[in-house]
Amino acid sequence: MGDDGGLVQVEVVGVRQHLADDEIVVLLLDPESELLVPILIGATEASAIASAQAGIVPPRPMTHDLLRDVLVATGSGLTRVEITRLQDGVFHAELVLSTGPRVDSRASDAIALALRFGCPVMCAAEVVAVAGVEVRATPTEQDLERFRRFLDVVTPEDFGTGQEPDDGPPGRPSTSG
Numbered sequence: 001m002g003d004d005g006g007l008v009q010v011e012v013v014g015v016r017q018h019l020a021d022d023e024i025v026v027l028l029l030d031p032e033s034e035l036l037v038p039i040l041i042g043a044t045e046a047s048a049i050a051s052a053q054a055g056i057v058p059p060r061p062m063t064h065d066l067l068r069d070v071l072v073a074t075g076s077g078l079t080r081v082e083i084t085r086l087q088d089g090v091f092h093a094e095l096v097l098s099t100g101p102r103v104d105s106r107a108s109d110a111i112a113l114a115l116r117f118g119c120p121v122m123c124a125a126e127v128v129a130v131a132g133v134e135v136r137a138t139p140t141e142q143d144l145e146r147f148r149r150f151l152d153v154v155t156p157e158d159f160g161t162g163q164e165p166d167d168g169p170p171g172r173p174s175t176s177g
Contacts, residue, residue, distance in 0.1 A: 035132025
């Protein structure tokens with residue numbers, strides 16, 4: 001995948017742990033398709049991703065910090081990371097270096113490094129389609145969005161005609177009075 005064809009930019013939502021089975025996942029969101037891609041990762045990689053998202057700088061460089069520092073010291077940077085395929089349940093990624101080379105990587109390491117460089121995380125559209133799960137808004141979010149759309153089109157005239165309401169059913173005289 002040497003070009004951007006078939007890639008979509010995803011947002012790193014964060015790291016979550018499933019309490020029932022102690023599995024840890026990093027969640028990637030494709031905002032266009034509203035699909036969430038969960039990638040099973042280890043505790044060390046989860047810590048590296050979460051600390052980068054939180055902006056935590058360790059007193060001494062951890063492995064991903066060290067790799068970033070080595071790339072910078074050798075005159076290279078990281079343009080982006082690409083999650084290129086899902087094969088036998090394993091996500092494969094590549095680091096796209098600013099000097100041109102592409103380096104094979106585990107997806108979790110690529111994401112941790114991308115966060116340290118502040119560069120985009122791209123994902124093959126096919127991977128999103130196969131591994132993505134639909135993001136569903138909660139009823140509260142749906143109601144709020146519907147209300148916002150209503151407010152965009154409503155006018156003061158929509159709220160009244162200037163006449164008193166009729167207390168009786170249509171077609172029958174009012175009994176109030």
